[in-house]
Amino acid sequence: DTAVSQTPKYLVTQMGNDKSIKCEQNLGHDTMYWYKQDSKKFLKIMFSYNNKELIINETVPNRFSPKSPDKAHLNLHINSLELGDSAVYFCASSPSQTQGTYFGPGTRLTVT
């Protein structure tokens, strides 16, 4: 009964490729997020969706495009991958601001 799941767990690819990461939550939460954790473990929000609507876009390059087909899913597509995109990407969800945010296990993306 995984709460927030992501696939794949590991992703190794070459520069210039396009890749997608999928995320699903079965908690019934209205809000979903993508966070990026860099090599120094620093965590920063990338996007937030509420009921399939984009509400936060933290000056992320246009090569990153989130898509929310329904309230339970938030996928991340990345075009023309660059070395600097190597990081761990966490999907998360929350029912409200006061309830805390629930994180998925992360996807470790390595661009060579």
Added chain:
Amino acid sequence: AQSVTQLDSQVPVFEEAPVELRCNYSSSVSVYLFWYVQYPNQGLQLLLKYLSGSTLVKGINGFEAEFNKSQTSFHLRKPSVHISDTAEYFCAVSASGNKLVFGAGTILRVKS
């Protein structure tokens, strides 16, 4: 805008000793405060949160934190640590839009 400073990048401590992980925040508006724990190669797990009311909040695994508005701090404490507490701990604030702003993390190393 909000920011979070975790004053120690690493805290080594012996098993069964007490520990305090320090967190200071900056915000021009009221915030909600959170502590998350990240075990190696895993996602983040919510330890505890401060929303309002009593300044001492208790969380999971025997952790507690105290909110101090005048010092803009939210330090995490545990009276007696175990080897299994070895992990990275992140302090975070949330002011609006549900997004979390994280500190840089503190690695807690518990030694036997």
